[in-house]
Amino acid sequence: MDGIRPEWRSTTLARVIDRLETELARAWADLLTDQRIAAGSPDETALCWLVVEDPAAHDWRVVDAALDRLSCADCGHILTRGPAACERCGFHHNMRFGAREVDRAGVPPGNEHAIRVAFAVARARARYSPRARVGYELVLPALVAGALPTTPQAQAAKALxxxxxxxxxxxxxxxxxxxxxxxxxxxxxR
Ligand SMILES: [Zn+2]
Structure with a gap:
């Protein structure tokens, strides 16, 4: 067994989620080094709040990493990962999309935005209906590989x-x- 967690729809998706989560961890570690803040310290928690309250000032990986390190005061889950009914989680889930999304070299413009959204949907999948999340989860590996479906392609997939x-x-x-x-x-x- 390769240690793939069972909550993802496929091994392919699980690998891509793992890869992106590694990127999040690296981006967060770089920010801590830059700010001379120790992991696990109260200063780190304070930095997390600063980041999630001003997403436009940071790359989306940093924003998502900060969210991963915070708990929701209302539902007790990792912030944004609570049940769909949790308004505080919903608020921060929506706010995260204000973060910076910088396309990698050699990919179609908008690829990074698509990755960012699909990854967020996959990790907050309880907030979405099965019909809404399947498209994002199926396309995420291709996005990370550098593709970006055209609007007609996305519409055709949606129709199916x-x-x-x-x-x-x-x-x-x-x-x-x-x-x-x-x-x-x-x-x-059906
Ligand atoms: Zn919550």
């Missing part, structure tokens, strides 16, 4: 996903599987 039941949406591991299941069905017939 709409032909699946919520249970199927949570079960599929590839877009090919979505195509196979959707084949010959009318939208909303």
């Amino acid at each position: 996903i709409n032909k699946l039941t919520p249970e199927e949406c949570d079960r599929v591991t590839t877009l090919t599987e979505v195509e196979r299941l959707a084949h010959g069905r009318r939208a909303g017939s």
